[in-house]
Amino acid sequence: MARTGFRRRMGGTRGVFSGFLASVVSRGVDDSTWEELEEALILADAGVGAATELVDRLKEWSRAEKVTDPQALLALLKAQLAEDLGGRDRGLETGGNPAVWLFVGVNGAGKTTTIGKLAAREVNSGRKVVLAAGDTFRAAAAEQLGLWADRSGAELVRGAEDADPSSVVFDAIQHASATGVPLVMADTAGRLHTRTNLMEELAKIHRVAGKGPGTVTEVLLVIDAVTGQNGLAQARRFTESAQLTGVVLTKLDGSAKGGIVMAVQNELDIPVKLVGLGEGVEDLMVFDPVEFAEALFS
Ligand SMILES: Nc1nc2c(ncn2[C@@H]2O[C@H](COP(=O)(O)OP(=O)(O)OP(=O)(O)O)[C@@H](O)[C@H]2O)c(=O)[nH]1
Ligand SMILES: [Mg+2]
Incomplete structure (x- = not known):
């Protein structure tokens, strides 16, 4: 599935972040940025713990670096999210006869x-x-x-x-x-x-x-x-x-709660290996944190 296809099918969850995105882009980074982001993450079912922790980290960084540029913040947000979700082995073990x-x-x-x-x-x-x-x-x-x-x-x-x-x-x-x-x-x-x-x-x-x-x-x-x-x-x-050994998260195409990926990995410590994005035979992908972060915040 092409990247645009993934982004489009993630529309339900993307929608949860559209208010945050629109306001940070038009107003720049200010106090309400953090609240809006945290609320959206919680609404998308990322889990309160993971949401607060990510937002606090970003807030600290942007204060220390005096960042007010929304694009810089979004770039860091995507990188941090991808890093949090990354570093997992998502392969399926085929050795075993059968x-x-x-x-x-x-x-x-x-x-x-x-x-x-x-x-x-x-x-x-x-x-x-x-x-x-x-x-x-x-x-x-x-x-x-x-x-x-x-x-x-x-x-x-x-x-x-x-x-x-x-x-x-x-x-x-x-x-x-x-x-x-x-x-x-x-x-x-x-x-x-x-x-x-x-x-x-x-x-x-x-x-x-x-x-x-x-x-x-x-x-x-x-x-x-x-x-x-x-x-x-x-x-x-x-x-x-x-x-x-892993989770398959189905129906991401019809869900506004794609943040559950974060909750599953954080709270259960089990890698999300595959995601389902439709009913068809082609609609299954290896979960890619970078693509996921891009789809939500671009
Ligand atoms: N939109 C969408 N629908 C899906 C996806 N994966 C499965 N479905 C649909 O969800 C419904 C249930 O899927 P099944 O594969 O039958 O679920 P199951 O876990 O085997 O269910 P049981 O056999 O009753 O335990 C079917 O209509 C599927 O087409 C997905 O990624 N996206
Ligand atoms: Mg079945």
Whole structure:
């Protein structure tokens, strides 16, 4: 996706900062600049702690350097934001024979869609992929994953209706191993039929997946950016029981709460590895802090 495409799709969150941008550009840096910026960051769900800390840092610098030029302030703001969000490894580990990537998250977050988009990316780069239909909550879930398998050129392994999710994932890994496929992406349910606790079920899938020939190299939590701080609360629950390696933040295109990227990394200390910017197969990007900062403040 071109840079302009990213900027345009970030329109919801950009809108939150447009008042601050317009007033700092027209009036220069003054006392209300800080309040407006802090308010906008909080409205965008960056988290109060992160917002205050960033604004205090900028305020101190601009007072020490006697900066009143808005462009100088915006340049520093972008650089600081990108630096705060940067320095993280956002790669997805592919070593593992096969490598197994688990996708977890509440229902509707975008797990299945993200798997479909990523499968297409991997297949396009020449890697064979098996998709494991570990969401056995609804029959339609496996069908939805099957559509993505067809579209992306990946193979689907599904179980009987109401099959144990762990066994479906285990079978998929064995199948991948037996046929020389290096990567398995496993879908999971955001809710369950049984009274079993979701977190326990996910822990079991993780454990069972590790017993086969493969290695679980990624556990990606999928969060819907539209839910903002609420998504952060969900994420906390998942971090307590799943060994997460990264976050996929979906629906940034429809969200005014893109600041959640800051909250996730600051408060949970988990890298946002990928962002979803639409429903299509192309609408998934590796999260780029520089591009993100540019999109919000230019
Ligand atoms: N606009 C937009 N829509 C998205 C994005 N990612 C997913 N969606 C949509 O969100 C809806 C839910 O996505 P799913 O992938 O089915 O979510 P899920 O987590 O698998 O949901 P369950 O299977 O019910 O647990 C679908 O309509 C997707 O097309 C995104 O980045 N942007
Ligand atoms: Mg799903």
